[in-house]
Amino acid sequence: MKTITAEPYAFEFSPAETALVIIDMQRDFLEPGGFGAMLGNDVSLLRSTIEPNKKLLEAARKHGLLVVHTREGHNASLLDLPLSKKVRGKGQKTIGDAGPMGRILVRGEEGQDIIPELYPIAGEHIIDKPGKGAFYATDLEHILRQRGIKYLIVTGVTTEVCVNTTVREANDRGFECLVVADATGSYFPEFQRVGLEMIKAQGGIFGWVAQSAQVLEGLQS
Numbered sequence: 001m002k003t004i005t006a007e008p009y010a011f012e013f014s015p016a017e018t019a020l021v022i023i024d025m026q027r028d029f030l031e032p033g034g035f036g037a038m039l040g041n042d043v044s045l046l047r048s049t050i051e052p053n054k055k056l057l058e059a060a061r062k063h064g065l066l067v068v069h070t071r072e073g074h075n076a077s078l079l080d081l082p083l084s085k086k087v088r089g090k091g092q093k094t095i096g097d098a099g100p101m102g103r104i105l106v107r108g109e110e111g112q113d114i115i116p117e118l119y120p121i122a123g124e125h126i127i128d129k130p131g132k133g134a135f136y137a138t139d140l141e142h143i144l145r146q147r148g149i150k151y152l153i154v155t156g157v158t159t160e161v162c163v164n165t166t167v168r169e170a171n172d173r174g175f176e177c178l179v180v181a182d183a184t185g186s187y188f189p190e191f192q193r194v195g196l197e198m199i200k201a202q203g204g205i206f207g208w209v210a211q212s213a214q215v216l217e218g219l220q221s
């Protein structure tokens with residue numbers, strides 16, 4: 001077993017039973033003209049997460065962790081897009097409409113893909129998810145169980161939406177989750193802080209929180 005210095009206490013894990021789960025590091029959330037910007041957000045606020053994710057991805061590859069990337073998005077037919085999600089926000093443009101990076105949040109379009117800095121390599125799994133949680137309407141749980149995974153190191157965007165939803169889903173399924181603070185990001189600094197607090201409060205009610213440097217140190221140890 002290896003140990004990562006974390007809050008509320010040390011996170012113990014075995015690399016062979018651990019997956020790095022990178023949530024929705026997509027152009028639609030991190031680059032101008034995508035879904036995040038369409039909702040009125042300053043997407044530059046998420047860009048500080050790229051470097052820590054690069055380092056974690058490199059380390060995960062080196063130490064043989066299972067790597068899972070997720071992408072929020074919908075089928076080109078939009079048949080998997082609830083009307084509630086399509087119209088929420090009453091924006092001029094919504095999911096499925098044409099944007100500068102293709103149809104917004106639609107699978108196969110440029111904007112829906114993972115940013116080039118963190119692009120998956122052969123052997124890494126990509127989960128396309130229609131919801132905020134990565135377990136909803138996907139084969140993620142099946143893949144993790146098949147590989148004997150018990151521990152998840154979770155990164156990505158946004159902290160209070162897809163990261164938190166996924167960690168809560170994982171926690172209810174018995175996975176031990178560690179969320180990497182500087183490798184997760186929010187358009188709202190307050191939500192970033194509180195989103196992490198909610199995970200580690202009450203003795204780690206949903207899991208653990210650490211910085212990427214602590215995760216890297218734990219992996220090396």
Ligand code: C5J
Pocket residue numbers: 023024029072132157158159161162163
């Ligand atoms: C959002 C996500 N914020 N990946 N998606 O709509 O957090």
